[in-house]
Amino acid sequence: MTLAIGQPVPDFTAAATSDSTITLSDLKGRQVVIYFYPKASTPGCTTEGGDFRDRKEAFDAANTVILGVSRDGIRAQENFKAKQSFNFELISDKDEAVCRLFDVIKLKKLYGKEHLGIERSTFLIDTEGKLAQEWRGVKVKGHAEEVLAAAQTLYAGS
Template sequence: MSELILGKPVPDFQIAATDGKTIQLSDYRGKKIVLYFYPKDSTPGCTLEGVSFKDHFQQFQGLQTVILGVSRDSSKSHDNFKSKQGFPFDLLADTDETLCQLFDVIKMKSMYGKQVRGIERSTFIIDESGVLLKEWRKVQVKTHVTEVLAFLQGLA
């Protein structure tokens, strides 16, 4: 797959999601999408980020925006995480790293003094016609969701 460029269409993709669903990007034409990548289900930072999106869910809905979370965890892990946290949005199981590679979020990271491949916490806004509108890399969990919301409110 080719490199994504701001202002250009995101290639259509199909991927397994929570609740036995299969999500296809083109199914969301007419709505904006917040596609957020996070390292791992049920870890403190990822839980905090997901809960923050949940806490602002109604505001995102009011802006005609769909939230989709992505990690390399399995659909089963995602189902447990979504159920435990009460997330009102779907989580996408990118077990083969197709979306991670498309959005270039797999990076070498230092964990406990060792270099490991992992997801760099990142968020992307895709507009109603499937065009990549905005990206955030190396996201700071505590303030990020309000930044995303403020950006979308600025478009309204």
């Protein structure tokens, strides 16, 4: 199943930091940014998370929840969140259920070896739970600003 712009995002429930469980349908009425990153505490993922963290107030003003997702275990996610002072929750998706829902597990090459990993991707879901916008194969620099601008435009139009 491929997610399409304007289509409802299937509901999911996943373990997250702060001893919480995130259920997408519980967030109806708010916009949701879900960004997928390859691995906690790596340079690009730290920069990306920091960029979202530094814009959280602006996302809040646009009625938008930020969620980060990787295949790291909950302890690695908690440590990453605490060390970087992230002011939003991180989802631990060890079984890749959320990753597969958004089709972000891709064949990647590292040092000439192929492996399956998360393609850095971000999704913006509207207040009705429908996919409003997606970014795949993301480059970190300037990405959080672009997502924020999209969230603000969507909010202004709602």
